[in-house]
Amino acid sequence: MPPSHRRRRSVPLALGAAAVLLLATACAGGDDEPAPASPSPASPTRSSPSATAGGARITMKDFAFSPANLEVRPGGKIAVVNEDSAAHTVTATEGDAFDTGSIAGGKSGTFTAPTKAGEYAFVCTFHPNMTGTLIVR
Incomplete structure (x- = not known):
């Protein structure tokens, strides 16, 4: 060659x-350990109901609020996720402390907790058997 x-x-x-x-x-x-996977920003995360990286969260599923009693900071943002097919609301039972309005099935919304500490009962105006309490501390 x-x-x-x-x-x-x-x-x-x-x-x-x-x-x-x-x-x-x-x-x-x-090290030989793989890097921990981080959730994508678009995917929902499951975590503590009262304190998550993105704030507090209420899930509506099987015609019930989860958690039924949620503790938040005054003025905190609360995400609301409707996993049912029917529309729901998260509405304070007394006064006008908060009201998400209608959240369609499969959709999400947010609301702001009252700035005054206290316990605020809430209900779904479409399904009065759905109740919960927002505890502001």
């Missing part, structure tokens, strides 16, 4: 070997 052919073959082999060496070096030195 002429010397020019040997040189052309050795260049791709040398590049391939360098790439393998580079990858092996880049992967070494760290």
Whole structure:
């Protein structure tokens, strides 16, 4: 084989070997544990009902509020997720402390907790058997 052919073959082999060496070096030195998966921003997270990274949350499922009693900070934002097919509301039973309005089945909404500490009973205006208490501290 002429010397020019040997040189052309050795260049791709040398590049391939360098790439393998580079990858092996880049992967070494760290721990062998995979990085923890983080939830995508669009996917809902399941966590403590009273304190989550994004704030408090009430879920409406099977014609019930979960949690039925939720503790929040004054003026805190509360996410409301309707997992039923029927529309629901989260409405304070006394005064006009808060009211989400109608949240269609499969949809979400938010409301702001009252700024005054206390216990606020709430109901779904469409389904009065759905009740709960918002505890503001």
